[in-house]
Amino acid sequence: MRSSEVPPERRWGHWVRDGVRWVRDPRVWWGLAAGVWTFWLLFWQQAHSIPRWTAGTVASQTVRSPFHLIVVDEEETRAQRERARQEVPPVYAWDPQVGRVLHERLTGIFQAGRSWDGRSSLPPELEALPEAVRRWFHQRGFGKDLEDRLRAGIDEVYRHYIITDASLIQTDLEGRLVIRDVYSGREILGRPADLHLWTGADVRQFWQKRVEGGGAGSAAVAAWLADQSLANLWPQMEETLARQRRAMESVPEVRVEIRRGQTIIRAGQTVTPQVERVLSRLAAQRTPRTLIPLAIGLALWTGLMIGLLYYGMTRLPLRNITLSHKPLFATGVTIWLLLWTLVFVETRYVVAGLAAIGLPESWESAFFFSLPLSLGTCLWVLLGDWARAGWFGLWMAPLVGFFLGVDFWQFLYILGAVLFPIVTFRRYHRRIDLFINGFRLSLLLTAWEGLLLWVQFQTGAPTRPLQSLGMAFVGGLESAILTFVVLPVLESVFNIVTEMKLLELSNLQHPLLQQLALRAPGTYFHSIAVGQLAEAAAKAIGANGLLLRVAALYHDIGKMARPGYFAENQHSGNPHDRTHPNISRLIILSHIKEGIELARKHRLPQVIVDMIPQHHGTKLLLYFYKKAQALYPPGAPPEESAYRYAGPKPQTKEAAILMLADSVEAAARSLREPTPKKLENVVDRIIEYCLRDGQLDETELTLGELSRIRDALWKTLVTMYHQRVQYPGFDFGEGPVSFEMPSLRGEEVEQPSGSWRRVK
Incomplete structure (x- = not known):
């Protein structure tokens, strides 16, 4: 019968039976317990309330960031962008063809003047000239020499950058400006003193010296030539503003990184404007509108981690553990919950105690390395399954890292902490070996942290306080001590056989073996x-x-x-x-x-x-x-x-x-x-x-x-059952026992009075 033909009441019956079977499965309840505990820890860490204090007030409690946050320093951002704007040199357009226009006009005037007979009407070129200027040119007969001298003056004028008014000259913070060719787009960066800038006054003064003869006519010609010497340089305000705008936009916001668990302010300190802004940002991130998506995301993420835990504990091939899947999964969940609880309790209360006694913040940041991060891997190695220990460590590292809000270098330390026990705890034959291996783990973690600090120093990355070296040593010993305490409990509760337990049972002095x-x-x-x-x-x-x-x-x-x-x-x-x-x-x-x-x-x-x-x-x-x-x-x-x-x-x-x-x-x-x-x-x-x-x-x-x-x-x-050579002179048959021994190496032997013979 097809599934579509199955009566609804029968399908409901299958569903009910499957549901009952699912509810009775212990793995379901272990998974729910792990999921609920993990979700509560993560959600509490992210969602607890943030106090709102104004600048100038005194903090009544120590506040730490419940999550990783990036805060924009608006004042510093504005200051850096304003500096970037001021560092942009203003742009000026330069037209190298302006002098050619004056050359062409002067050529037309002198040609028209030399061809005019004085009786006909004035040519348009001469009619446009002021009366005093036309008369001055006419008196000198529009001579070729005069034309050449004026042309040479025009060339000399336009060998300079001419701007109408000195007030239009602006520079950046270093006194520079940019001159841009309007035709080729080529730009020149320099200071006004080095660029030979002329203003309109400089041009008038030049023509006054160039035009000879004195009198009102010469002054009029000099003034007319100065007016005709148009500026070839003028400010491009739109281009300058556009460049300044791009320069300001290129400056990123100055961001202050606040890591999860980082102290924002301690009890008794005065709230600064910067701290006030940080607290406001933290509070703004935790409105009811943001908490709902947060809860959904954490629930999905927790479910994924539970699924990975189930896969690792029940589907990966077993190495040295002979257990059914149910207690194995329960063991994994128990170790997980234990680690979660230890990390939560220690980071929550011990760090708060450090702050209460007034230790510097460097001790608080270094305390992270004293956490028993190796505990879970140590337990799995001693339970006899190093492959699952490695998987558990790699799975636990990002979880703890997310909870603690660690940076990249701290995450590398976590990876070392969860993987090193696979090497140090492989040999375990006596109870004292547990502490010896713990000491080795401490040395290895200290060396690993020292290597990370050295790499950070060589790469220019921000380094951690040197207290982290001592704390790393403490963390290894703490993991070993906790392993010594927790391991017998796991053996008893989940009936797990470790190598140490097997060695104890292999002792032939065991009462059961003595009876046998x-x-x-x-x-x-x-x-x-x-x-x-x-x-x-x-x-x-x-x-x-x-x-x-x-x-x-x-x-x-x-x-x-x-x-x-x-x-x-x-x-x-x-x-x-x-x-x-x-x-x-x-x-x-x-x-x-x-x-x-x-x-x-x-x-x-x-x-x-x-x-x-x-x-x-x-x-x-x-x-x-x-x-x-x-x-x-x-x-x-x-x-x-x-x-x-x-x-x-x-x-x-x-x-x-x-x-x-x-x-x-x-x-x-x-x-x-x-x-x-x-x-x-x-x-x-x-x-x-x-x-x-x-x-x-x-x-x-x-x-x-x-x-x-x-x-x-x-x-x-x-x-x-290998065969042995027969002993010469010994008869192990059913006949009487003979105590006669042959001579050794041909030497004579004598029969002593006792039952043994001696070689002479």
């Missing part, structure tokens, strides 16, 4: 041998060898209840020869249940408990099944499922290796002459049987990994 050695010594030594085989096979494929060695020690502890019914503990006959196969079956199968009960009674980790039934899987007790078949009628054979272990089959690579190592070791002990070839056949047949029986179907082992496991098991068996 006393009550079932054969099983005890069998478990040790299985551990050696399993650890070698685990190393061959990169599995958790330590976990397998420990699991092997406890995998058969249930045999302590009836040790004599298991072959490795039988010394005087087999009690199964006198027992019905059905009873033997129950005894053999019961050691799994009794082993699980013992393991739980001694509070062994769940991963160890799980391997007790999984190392047998659902194998068939073939010997007792065949024995039962012989007793049952031909038409009514015994039920095969009753002679199989209850399972489950191995669920992990480690459980599968334990199954193979257990079977191989037991089979190898049954060989009379364990030659390498026979041992190789044993390994091959055991692996083939487990494959054919489907015991390895639920693991992720590949054929390549099985091949490497096979080689490791065979090589280890050969070293364990």
Whole structure:
């Protein structure tokens, strides 16, 4: 039936069931808890109220910026733009063709004057001249020499830049101006004294000296020539204003960067106009209109981070942690919430305490480096999964950076703080190693901060106070101490097995192992041998060898209840020869249940408990099944499922290796002459049987990994069951014991009175 044909009531039923299943999933509640806590922290950090104080009042409390803010310094911006405007030199247009116009007019006047006969009407060129000027030219006959002298004067005048009035000459702050050719656009930048500027008065004075003869006529001609010498330079106000406007626009606003958490004003200080403007801007950013989009954005961002956390905790391949997804996700959320709380509490209250005791602001900024930023990665490394530790650190770095409002260099420090524990905490075999690794982490963080400070100094970036070096050392130690406190809690709450826990369980002085050695010594030594085989096979494929060695020690502890019914503990006959196969079956199968009960009674980790039934899987007790078949009628054979272990089959690579190592070791002990070839056949047949029986179907082992496991098991068996040379002179048969020893290196030996001989 198509989905569109499904009745609405059935679709509603599916939705209800899915909803109930979703509500019952613990991961949902863990995710909601993490999301709500994170959202509240981020929203509170951004939205709490900002006091409004006017300039001149005294601050009643210390105010820190709840978010990153850029404030424009309007006064400084105006001052810099005004300076930029004044630095623009005024522009003047220069027309180099103005002198040519006067040349052409003078040429026309002298040609018309020389061709006029005095009786005809005046030519237009002469009629336009003032009477005194025309008479002066006529008296001199419009001579060629006079024309040449006047032309030379025009050339000399226009070798200068001529402006009508000196009041029009303006310069920039450095006394410069720009002269721009109106035709070519070429510009000249210079000072008026260097540019040979003439005003109208300078032109009149020149012509007065140039025109000879004196008298009213000469003065009139000089005045007329001065009037005709038009200015070739004039101010271009529009171009100057446009350039000044562009210069002012090119000056960026002077911005004051206020980082999240930065102290704006301390209690008891006087509010300045600049502080008043900053507080106003902060308050303006947090109106109800802006808080709604902020809340929506933070909710979406928090949901994204929860999704990434879920992916990292449940979908990434596991390394050394054997857990179901639910507690693993809960572990990640717990570490996340713990980090959030620590960062929030320390930045909120400790920094406030520093301000209260009057420490300089440099200490407040340096306090950031004392935060336990490495805690989350330290915990994950010690939990046994360094790959997930690296992912958690890379995921946590931007989150903490956003919350604290750090700059680029501080973010680089955070990256180092969350990644360095992967290197420093990889070796962890004793409790004291935790503090040694913490000391190494502190040194590494201090060196990292010193390197960042050096790079900042070399690149000219603003540097931080040197107190950050000491605080970085404190931050590493603080992370190690908190890890020491938190790790046992996580182990207990989420039943996580760390390397340290496995090392403690591998101690052969453990009470459970001591009981096994006393009550079932054969099983005890069998478990040790299985551990050696399993650890070698685990190393061959990169599995958790330590976990397998420990699991092997406890995998058969249930045999302590009836040790004599298991072959490795039988010394005087087999009690199964006198027992019905059905009873033997129950005894053999019961050691799994009794082993699980013992393991739980001694509070062994769940991963160890799980391997007790999984190392047998659902194998068939073939010997007792065949024995039962012989007793049952031909038409009514015994039920095969009753002679199989209850399972489950191995669920992990480690459980599968334990199954193979257990079977191989037991089979190898049954060989009379364990030659390498026979041992190789044993390994091959055991692996083939487990494959054919489907015991390895639920693991992720590949054929390549099985091949490497096979080689490791065979090589280890050969070293364990290698043949030794016979001792000369010793008979280990069933005859009487001989204490005779041959001579060594041909030397004679004498029989002492005691039971030992001495070489002469």
